[in-house]
Amino acid sequence: MALQISRGWSMPQINAALDSIGQNQLGYCIKDWQRDGAANLLSGNDVLLLIETGAGKSSLFYLYALARPSEVVIVVSPLKLLEKNLVDRLKSLKIRAACLNADSLIHAQQDGRDIWRECARGEYQVIICSPERLSSDEMDKLLALPQFQTRVGVVVVDEAHLIPVWGKEFRTAFNAIGSLRSRLRSSTVFLALSATLIPGKPTESVTHSLGLAGPRFCYIKRKCTRSNLYIIIRRICHSISTATFGDIEWIMFEIELRTEDDILLMKKTIIYVDNIAQGYRLTLYLRSLLPQNLRHLGSKIIRHIHASTCSKCKEEALAEFSRTDRLSLLRYIVASEAFGSGVDVGDIFRVINLGTPRDANSALQRGGRAGRKIPKGELIVYVNARTWDGVQQHLGLLDRRNSKRAKTQDSDSSENKISICSYFRRLLEAHMKRNCLIQTIQEIYGDDPTILRDEVGSSRPSRRRHDGALKIRRSAHRGPGRMTKEITAKAQALLLELVTDLWLCTPATSATQFEGPDAYMSAEKQSLLVKHIRDLETPGQVRCVLGTDWPYWETHQDQLNAEIQQIRRSVVQDLQANYLKRQAELQKKTSSQLARGPDSEYNSESDVTSAGSDSSDSESIDVPLADIMQATEPCEHSETHQSERLIIRLPARSKASQLVDTTSTQH
Template sequence: DNPTGRALARRLLKPRIPYTDVHDYQLEALCKMMDGIDVLATIKTGAGKSAYFYMFIMLLHAFLEDQSLQEVLKRPVPQNPCMVVIYPTNGLEVEQEATFRSYGLRALAINQDTLQDARSRGEDLWNASSNGVSLLLLGPEQLTSKGFEKLLQTKQFKDRVVGLGIDEVHLLDTWGSGFRIAFKQIGHVRARLPTRVVEICVTATAVQGDPLDRICRFAGLKAGQYHRIHRSNARSELRLLFRPLKHGLGGWEFPDLHWVVEEGRNILIFVQTIAIQFRLVAYLFRQLSGSRNANLERIRMYNSMGYSEYNKKTRDLLRNPEHQGVICVATSCLLVGISLPGIRDVIFAGNPSNADDLMQGGGRADRLGLFGDGRIIVYYSEKAMKQARDLVDTPISTRRTLKSKSHTHQADPLDITMARLLLADCKTAEQNSIYDNPSEDAPCLCGSCVGQTPSSQTPPICACSGCTPE
């Protein structure tokens, strides 16, 4: 990691990557990884977190193709190198598999669905992953499987595994302590891999203080032994709106959301339970049947229990920016990672329990900046506002005890970060405070960004609903 090394890495990567140039903050991490240094990267949604994974493998391939370059490396590169990447959802795994393959890389996603499909074809995915696969994409549940355990004992695989990637690493602190207990297994994987393996953890949301410390502890990142890239996660091009929920979510009528039917925009609506999801979809069907555009295919339901073919079609509909008018009601399985450029607005029917879920889910809106009028809309109840006031007024020690006692697998309690956002006058300023966002990111001087004005954490005129009421 020095100016000469970064220039070399950029030159090697430019003809291989699917766009103009490598961002400086991507190059920074890649060169650290080539030197064997672990990395934790916090950058905003849509800024290219997945590139850390595939660019690392591309860079290794480039060095293998030109043996004269090997002398500049601190560590030898094994033939046919492989990186294991842990993803939080099956849908994201499959999406990334297709993306990486389109870049000419041999990627393989292994989860319950792909294993079942492979068995029906008489294939063994674990056996296929032992040799020839450059990016092995796994869900956390697979980390305790017999197939993965057998793979780790295979010399052919152990000789070539060089990297461990953890996508959406903040979930180690949220999902890992809740209903996705399998996330805690991620912290044990590093100890089971060869010592040469370098780790890269990425997220858009790492709350400063205890949450960040817990993330690092779960991921095996030790203070002073990893490199941190910390850029602002604010997306000032999206308008953050908080609206009071005038009607409850417990019945079959949702008049607060009636307007979405005639909006003509691709809208993603997050709900907290499948029961609410089913009732809201039924309500939207009834409203749509009497509208001027009564194509019922516009209303979609997305959750982890849905058929993979149906969920794929939903993602395809939301991927096309020119195809507008789709309304997708989803659970948390669409909160993170997946890039669907056609989504224009994100709505939370009932406030999320924490700021991470809000920023991650809201980050699905206008991913490529094609619309310029994307919105994140949070419908909150008066009960949530009361809980927020009580939580902010509660001493920290008591607050932790109350949170522990109130936690259930059905619903997460309101987190202090969400309470602060609900009560804040300026939502954007509160977001910057929660995540310790830099006032300005270091300008990126790559070929794609040179000449652009560095993004500021607070625009000249804040468009959040606290500063600019609707």
């Protein structure tokens, strides 16, 4: 029989009962702050809980629902994607739950059910809905029923930091959540949850909107800073308004992709973009960088999730991305805010924010998806070039030797042009001043600065992180693209020929006369040379690969270095030839697709910057141009999609000069 915590119990009794529920029904020992928060709710107090992402904030209303199974918990969730997962999680705890969204209501109607009536009859302990659904006529009717109203024990506002952000213009229903108090009993309590609610005006806005004040209000503040999140801030150097994305293409070359097994070595990554069209172009470009033999798996390796993606596609993508058995091919998700707050996938390694974030909260919330159940995670924020240079100029750090950047900022009057969140500006300035980013974040969120410096990333991290002891600087003249099997095999053959020739020229001794070339240079060292061949510009780099203890430096150093440079030049030439060949193939494919119409996949790598736009300005602006088309991507659930106008830029020379109206079924 389920334990029922009465309203008349003392705090020690409630705490003991919560510990029992945690052990027996949740399967773990609850933490002090979880016990404190749930006990305050059960005692009739409103609670505002601020704690880092991934800490387990939702456990507070799990505990409430398990402690008082006869009462109803209303959860206000900002994203529909999270609702079904929350329902499944609650059902696993034997808590009856339902989400009130368009999809669930339609499916219930098709099954001959009425979810609103089921809620009125008390069939669900937890009801999940959006702020917009909360203010609907159907919810008004449900809340007006006395028998339902008396059962509502707690209203949970998830991601409460969105109230002052989205409630102003984007989703005004967020501002109306607090009005629910007037429609419920005075004994109903409110629980607000956030990981990135900044002290001061943002917090005051939330407490005022939800009516959190007085002696019956409990404010629980834990640290909001993630000590295992490595934060990197970079300047965008290439336009993100075109069909190519030079700043982040490196993620496709971290792993030498040869077979399907290599795909599983790619680190799970979410790339957040500003709009659907930008995400679509990025998705196609990243897929085009896959090796030829793996491109047929492109839609399984890299997916695009946004607000107009059908609910079934979102659920499938989240389920596939959540797999931890290392058999999932889905490694990269390009996403909008629809795949943002609340997504709980334990083994995401990296989050990339492409473009200046609207505020610090947004960037850190997105970054909170990384490193949740693995030792380390990574957040990379790419900042618009004008914003970056404007802040640098304000700090007196802009490189005046770069005449183009300096003149651009001088003509822009940068002080009037920089319009970013003041908190994110603090982060950007800290990065440029080489201050610790974690310490700056602690100051922003009012955390106790007790995290050790060696537990967090540097505020000026290197461009790339490398594993292992061997570190070779990437050459600026390493050639485009990846090392194919053919190029690698050719380099191996040339190096083996070189090693054999040098070995034959080496006087034999009694100890070496019966040994082969492998004794001169091991197969392992040869493999390392081939692996780094395109970056070996100097004798010092070759010495770094072979090690200072290689016994033939004095006799063969000059000849070895000269021949390795010959091999390197051959490799770079082959890479350049492959790149030009691929460019020609893609151009031919694009021309063919344009001739066939808008139903084919757009995959051009041409420079498609619109006429009159400044390529140095890397902000994406997706507006109807003279040359546009509507691109689509096939979906197995086409009946669940709604019409969507997706505008994709094309080269000015293309023949597509009209917008073709069709129903987009893009992931």
